[in-house]
Amino acid sequence: MENRLAELRAEHQLSQAALAELLGVSRQTVISIERGRFDPSLPLAFTIARHFGTTIEDIFRP
């Protein structure tokens, strides 16, 4: 699944570690999502979308 996480993170000037801290997950989780190797669960996708003030479908595309 493609996503805009890296792009949004760069827009908000957040490091992977900082975003991971905000989301309550490991840095490896953020890395894996950005590379499209790990599809986050629905609760985590909602948390990410809420954090960036947007919707899940705006970040993740099948």
Add this chain to the structure above:
Amino acid sequence: MGVTMRSIVQAWWRAAVLGLALGLVFGLLMASRNPGAPASVVVVVTAFTTWPVITVALQVLWFDRATTERDIAQGELGVEHAWFQEAAATAFATMIGGLLFLEGVGGALNVSWMAPVGLVHALVLGLGTFAGSYLWLRFAQR
């Protein structure tokens, strides 16, 4: 709120007291099952060796269950949980297949270290595959 010695004691004292009490009960049980050994030594050694384990178990699984459940739920969000599940599934399939292979081939060829299969075979196959699979997934995603 910072973690102080007082806050630790306040959080853990119930588990520690109950853990020691249960440790003493285990000690008495052990002493009754081993009449040849000095009872007081058995009770004290059993109580003090099981005390930490019982205390932690009580705190994590009972007194502070809400924190444990919250941490588990948070941990399930991470990619590590996905690796864990995949590695566990791989290990289970490998262990079952491996045991059948060892029993079948070892039995047919009469190889003593292969058959009959035992706990060691299951542990080596299961834990070894789990560890290898988890590490493979971890390094493959770097």
